[in-house]
Amino acid sequence: MATIINRVRQFVQQLFGQTPEPEQKKEQIVKGLVKALDLTEEREIACEEVFEVIDQYAELVSQGESPDKVMPLVQHHLIICGHCREEFEMLLDMLNAKPA
Amino acid sequence: MAKRTNEEWIKLLSDEPDEVALMELRDLLDRGLRYTLSSRLNTNLDAIVEDFVQESLLKIINKIDTFRGESQFTTWAQKIAVRVALTELRRRRWRDTSLDELTTSRDGESFFEPKIMSDPNPSPEDRSTRSGMIALVQNLIVEELTERQRRAMTLVMLQGMPLEVAAEELGTNRNALYKLIHDARVRLKKKLGEKGMTPEDVLSVFE
Numbered sequence: 001m002a003t004i005i006n007r008v009r010q011f012v013q014q015l016f017g018q019t020p021e022p023e024q025k026k027e028q029i030v031k032g033l034v035k036a037l038d039l040t041e042e043r044e045i046a047c048e049e050v051f052e053v054i055d056q057y058a059e060l061v062s063q064g065e066s067p068d069k070v071m072p073l074v075q076h077h078l079i080i081c082g083h084c085r086e087e088f089e090m091l092l093d094m095l096n097a098k099p100a
Numbered sequence: 101m102a103k104r105t106n107e108e109w110i111k112l113l114s115d116e117p118d119e120v121a122l123m124e125l126r127d128l129l130d131r132g133l134r135y136t137l138s139s140r141l142n143t144n145l146d147a148i149v150e151d152f153v154q155e156s157l158l159k160i161i162n163k164i165d166t167f168r169g170e171s172q173f174t175t176w177a178q179k180i181a182v183r184v185a186l187t188e189l190r191r192r193r194w195r196d197t198s199l200d201e202l203t204t205s206r207d208g209e210s211f212f213e214p215k216i217m218s219d220p221n222p223s224p225e226d227r228s229t230r231s232g233m234i235a236l237v238q239n240l241i242v243e244e245l246t247e248r249q250r251r252a253m254t255l256v257m258l259q260g261m262p263l264e265v266a267a268e269e270l271g272t273n274r275n276a277l278y279k280l281i282h283d284a285r286v287r288l289k290k291k292l293g294e295k296g297m298t299p300e301d302v303l304s305v306f307e
Contacts, residue, residue, distance in 0.1 A: 026234045029258060031306050038299035040285040048275040055171035055179045083263050090182045094132030
């Protein structure tokens with residue numbers, strides 16, 4: 001379904017000339033990249049280090065602890081890394097699933 | 101589901117796993133995945149959740165020796181199920197997107213390539229313009245990053261390729277790929293600073 005929708009959208013964009021110009025595209029890229037630089041710290045932990053503790057972190061957050069206090073490096077990684085953030089949010093969801 | 105301590109779970113699932121405990125864990129993962137995926141996917145969950153649960157149970161049993169007991173066992177098991185499900189879903193999403201993009205041009209794809217450099221040394225006046233700032237950032241990318249770093253950033257940050265897929269493409273793993281891109285970000289930020297600029301300065305030009 002997503003494939004068909006994307007193809008229709010591309011066709012409409014081509015028809016009405018709404019595809020971003022290369023210069024606009026470059027601006028988008030630079031802004032995205034520089035926003036990532038703004039968040040960059042010399043010391044960051046990587047995905048597997050986060051995965052090691054994400055169960056503890058999720059339990060603490062679901063108990064109402066403040067994310068920036070319990071594990072600040074994990075919280076920072078979750079801001080930078082969309083993949084790990086998605087995994088964390090899904091785990092929180094699962095912890096909240098009602099028992100059968 | 102019976103309330104068990106972590107030690108009880110480990111004992112029941114090690115060696116020859118207890119069938120009742122295994123079934124209860126299976127139900128927990130199935131219920132959790134259905135709950136979280138129902139709001140994320142517009143598809144028949146029956147067809148995919150069963151596969152995710154089976155694969156997760158295999159991984160959990162195989163890795164049970166690595167559980168350190170720092171969370172509830174069930175939370176640890178659920179994080180493995182989340183990783184299994186999302187890794188597969190991202191691969192599928194990327195496969196669909198990639199097929200779509202075969203029919204379209206990808207303007208951003210060559211952004212990190214040296215050949216498109218228009219002005220490698222913009223003057224201070226040029227830096228106040230958008231095109232001058234774009235040239236400055238491109239110049240930093242081309243001069244300061246390795247080819248491998250540029251390739252990694254292109255795949256992950258421009259094309260949105262899932263980390264696992266990009267890692268395979270580059271012959272590495274997700275963790276090393278994150279570190280490769282982190283090193284590149286740190287270097288670019290440092291070099292920007294050496295030119296007397298902060299990320300906020302760059303962004304202000306585009307506001």
